[in-house]
Amino acid sequence: MSSQGVGTYGGLARQVLGRDPRLGDVRLVAVDGRAGSGKTTFAGRLARALRRAGADVAELHTDDFLDGWAELLAWRPRLEEWVFAPFRAGEDARYRRYDWAAERLREEWEPLRRPDVLVVEGVGSAGMADLTLAVCVHAPAELRLERGLIRDGEALRPQWERWMAAEDRFFADGTALRAVDVHVDGAPGAEHDLQHEYFILTGG
Template sequence: MAVTISFPDLAAAVRALPPSCGQVRVVAVDGPGGSGKTTFAGRLGRALECQVVHSDDFPVPWDGPLEAWFTQVEEQVLGPLAAGRPGRYRRYDWARGAFAGWVEVPVAPVLLLEGVSTARRTAPVAYSVWVEAPRELRLARALARDGAALEPQWRSWMRAEDEWFAADGTRSRADLLVDGAAVPGEFTGIRPP
């Protein structure tokens, strides 16, 4: 059943959850590339007044394992938070092709992880959101952002995403499904997935 819920209402529901990683409630916003995850996570992060860690902050080769970046998140962010300590990681600047400095991640009530494979089965997630949109719309968004020359890499990436999500069962475990074709101030979600 489709429901309309506001970002403040979703934020209140998240704040009411028990912590999942030490004292922190980890919220994952997952789904395929170009689906609207970053937009949705930005709005939810503002409603939660929490930090958002993006998978794009980590270097991931086009032809590498899709989920490899998450090891860095586990070691540098989630591990310390689970132990009650702040985390930190080096943010990767894709335009420069180099690391751009350290990002501090304090122990806080909520941390939002955004990106492909953030709601993986093994992650200490209190709440997971799956954002989806039609494949051709996602590809068009990605190419508008990254340039048409990257279409072969994007098509390969999308096949790798399909394989990852099928093996992990990510969508079927989501607490909330969101239509990312348009993510307005109020969004339509489907609960349960």
């Protein structure tokens, strides 16, 4: 892919709010991409822009619904049962986070009030049903691994390498990203307003 132009988080927020909710009365936004691509940062900036536009926003990260490093999509049934199904029914939700240090789900349940917009960040999130809008953030493999090891430490290199190989298999045929509306450069070289702008990717 190549850079097409600059988008703004404010403009993307208006696009989200201009579309119909599909998860009950909640607009569901996916921020997909491989580990280390910059999707958490993107999701946070989009959520801030949505709040500035007057929306009540909740953010969830699929890492909080995994079983450690075992399976890319272990989060899907948990999010469906604990969050999506209640929202679809017009109810509030609750969920349990995965504790990465203890390597198990926490015992306590966290309440989640039904928002105007739910931003879900994580690998495979563009495959969710009932999406209002989907984004995918891209970055080179070497940079993604470097970012991951800076965050998690060199001791976790084997886990990172296995995870990245699993991502390669998952994204290989392109079907996982069919629902994506906006492809984003997670490693832009050009100067821009980081808090308000991002680079859009297009092409093959």
